[in-house]
Amino acid sequence: MDQKTILKKLKLSIQLMELHDENAFKIRSYQSALNSLDRMDQDLTSLSNTELAAIQGVGKGIIDVIDQLKESGTHTLLEELLEKTPTGILEVLEVKGLGPKKVKTLWLDLGITSAHELMEACQSGEVAKLKGFGEKTQSTIIQNLEFKASNQGKWLYADAEEITEPLLESLTALLKPAEQITIVGEYARKMEIIDTLEIVVGSENIDSSISDFEKLDSIDWEKALSGPFTLRGKLVEQDLSIAIYFTSNSEFLKKKLLLTASKTHLQLGVSDTKTMSEAIQESDAKDEKAFFEQLGIQYIPAELREGLDEIALARENAIPKLLEDKDLKGILHNHSTYSDGKHSLREMAEHCKALGYDYLGISDHSRTAFYAGGLEIERVKKQHQEIDELNKELAPFKIFKGIESDILPDGSLDYPEEVLASFDFIVSSIHSVLNMDIDRATSRLITAIKNPYTTILGHPTGRLLLRRAGYPINHQAIIEACAENNVAIEINANPWRLDLDWRWIRFAMEKGVKLSINPDAHEMDGYLDMKYGVLVGRKGGLTPEMTLNTMSANELAEFFAKRKKEITQK
Template sequence: MDQKSILKKLKLTVQLMELHEENPFKIRSFQGALNSLDRLDQDFTLLSSDELAKIPGVGKSILGVIEDLKESESHPLLDNLLEKTPSGLLEILQIKGLGPKKVKTLWTELGITSTHELMEACQSGKVAQIKGFGEKTQNTIIQNLEFKASNENKALYADIEEIALDLKESIKKAISQSDQVILVGDFARNLEIISSLEYLVGSDDWEKASDDILKIKGIDWSETKSGPFTLKGTLEGQSLEISVYWTDKVNFVQKQLLLSASPQHLQLEVQENKSMGKAIVESQAKSEEEFFAGLDLQFIPPELREGADEIVLAKEGKLPKLLEEGDLKGILHNHSTYSDGKHSLRQMAEHCKKLGYEYLGISDHSRSAFYAGGLEAERIVKQHEEIDALNQELAPFKIFKGIESDILADGQLDYPDEVLASFDFIVSSVHSILNMDINRATQRLIKAIENPYTTILGHPTGRLLLRRKGYPIDHKAVIDACAENDVVIEINANPWRLDLDWRWIRYALEKGVKLSINPDAHEMDGYLDMKYGVLIGRKGGLTADMTLNTMSVDEIDEYFKKRKAKYLVK
């Protein structure tokens, strides 16, 4: 098992120990070890037993558990706990806002052992009657259950990317060398959530090609869902649907265009009384480029084929040159061991420099985020001293002094003004009191945006894709406020966030609001998420000139200084 999988098993062990009210000292011991291993700045699966034993909280019993997990993907204590736990409770434990103690209460008092039973109990009002729950908790559970149900059988782009590309290679190897295979559908359009993996195969001998594809391991093919020209199935152990469509080679480009666009794009009028879909069906173009040229349109990349104004822009030659990963010169919004990061400031800086970037913006959590080791004033001073020393050593590479300041309940920023003034830039974000209505959430953000110390608005809706909805905001009002106050909006590149949503990027650009692709990295590998921020930026039509961190180190240094001089009272 890899490190991530072992940590998941340890977390499940702790949850089940709490559920079954095991010895509290034993629970604390496991939780302490889990915390230490999770914060370790190296892969602990590569460490020897002696090296592991030196990690705080990792005693003899935990060592044995890790060894068992490596060998058998389980351990005796977990096996015992799972044996006496109804399987449906494992699913309930994943619901936001329901910890092991509350799940235990639901189980013992109402006999609830499945999400179906939990929903019924909520809808009948039984959950609200339990001591410690109430109407508000019951409604939250209903919302979380509905959200979970609506996202069943879906996956994050980043989580499924490797599988999608590997399966494409498997199909390519299975079919004839002269046949073609491409990814289409959600994945081809770089959607943040993938509802199915879809492939198009161009072959003049589909009978042979389909027989060979059906032999690919790792897919449960469905005979009932498949048809004469389509194979359907699911990934083994998962519920994500796989579809393989066939076309002959003559019609390959036509099919590619139809399957790499949203239904809304295909309905757009491209010529008088002719939709894009009809134009595609009538076309005999030998390539996508030839098809668009034949309609006197700029080439429309698949990620823009969403049914907005892409055809109008393509007719006028106004489709922008989209941002590319190579345009980025630095990485802002990152965390170190000063707060809840895995790697030290030096490690984060040296790795950033090694990747070829010109600068790093460090922005650890502010003091209100006590749960994430938020920085008190004296820790800020110490960090700034270390940054000054590293900047002398690593020049011309530069670390900019930032903070991710919590936006408090009333919209104020964490820290008094004299502390806020010590930073080069400030990412202002909401991390607490997320159950707001649209008016409260919007006004809270606008208040923070109007604060002259706010440089960047971080992950505007606080959403976690497939995990929780973001708090509702009036996007136009928030973007308008950013335009009025010269505040940059973050596209948080963490695959779970990808927030600002790409559907609002165009409006931000129209208002002259710059965006910043930020990984919110809590470890060195987190920098790799920049790729997903760029993909989402491109979907919204983001260009290099409207992206903050395409500036060079000297340009962004000057930008931060000018902004402070302009907006801050001396």
């Protein structure tokens, strides 16, 4: 059992203890242990009991639980709690906004033991009548249940990637000589959400190939959904749909092109009389490069084949050089142990430097984010002193002094003006009061954008993909406000966010707004998410020139200094 699963089991244990009114001291001890284990650097599965005992909050009882989890995947208390918990309650506990106490009320007062029953009770108005709920809470529960249902079986690109790469290796091992295989569909286009993993296999003996793939025990094939040349099913260990299309080697490229592109892309005209789909069907090209040469247009990268204006651009040879990982010179928007990060400022800086970057922007939470250890003013001063010392030691590597300032409900930034002025840059983000309509959310963001101290607008919609819909905003108005106030917009590279959405990147560039690829890293491994920000940037057509952190350390320092000088001159 891996560390992630152990921590999930501990969290479930805490939820069930709260649900069943277990001893409060015991619940706190479990929570304290979970907090410490979640923040530590090492993998707890590799630690001895003596090493575990040295961790704050981890006592003999918790160590015994961890031993049981390692050995059997469960532990005695958890089994006792599960035994007296209706199975469907676990599903209700997953509904966003419902803690164990509210779930218990729903269970005992209304007899709700499943998400389906919860939806029915909400739709009939029964939930709103309960003490501590009301119409607003009931409406929010309905929205969250609908959001959850609509995303059932869907995967983040980053999570699908962990499955897809080893799966493709195992499938490739099944191929006979002269057979070929490739990923197509949403995954090939680097979509942020993957609904179905699609694969094309080229073979001269299709029946034999299908027979080989049908024997795979890692996939639960759904015969009713399959066809003579298509196998459909789900991965046995993951709720991820898969479709494998079989074709002859001579048709392999056509099938790849047809199934990689979106339906809208295929309907676009490549000439006055021919759509992209028709051009593919008629082509005798041997590879993708040759296909686009036959059309007499510029090669269109797979991630751009979404049916926007990519063909018109390709006709004019106007598809720009897209951003690549190697173009990025530094990493902005990161957290350390000063707020809710897992690693110290020194560790974050040294690791960033070791990865080959030239600078780090540290931007811990501001004081209003008390739940995330937001920095009081004295802590800001202390951090700035440490940054000055580390900059001397690590030069020419540079740490920029930043903060992720909460955008308060009225649109103002956290901290008084003299504190805001002490930072090199400020990432302004909304973290609280998320239940806003489009007018309120847009007004709140624009007020923050107009604040002269805002350098970067952080994760504009606050969305968490597959978990929480973002608050609605007028993207056009937000981007235009950023253009007027020389504010960059973040592409938050955390796979759960990927916000700004790639569909608005082109508009931002047209308005002259720079984008900043930020991992929002809360630990050193968080830097690895930068690649997902690059993928999103590329889907939106982002170029190195329009990316803030392709600047060198000196260029960025000048950029920050110029903005601060403009503030003082106003």
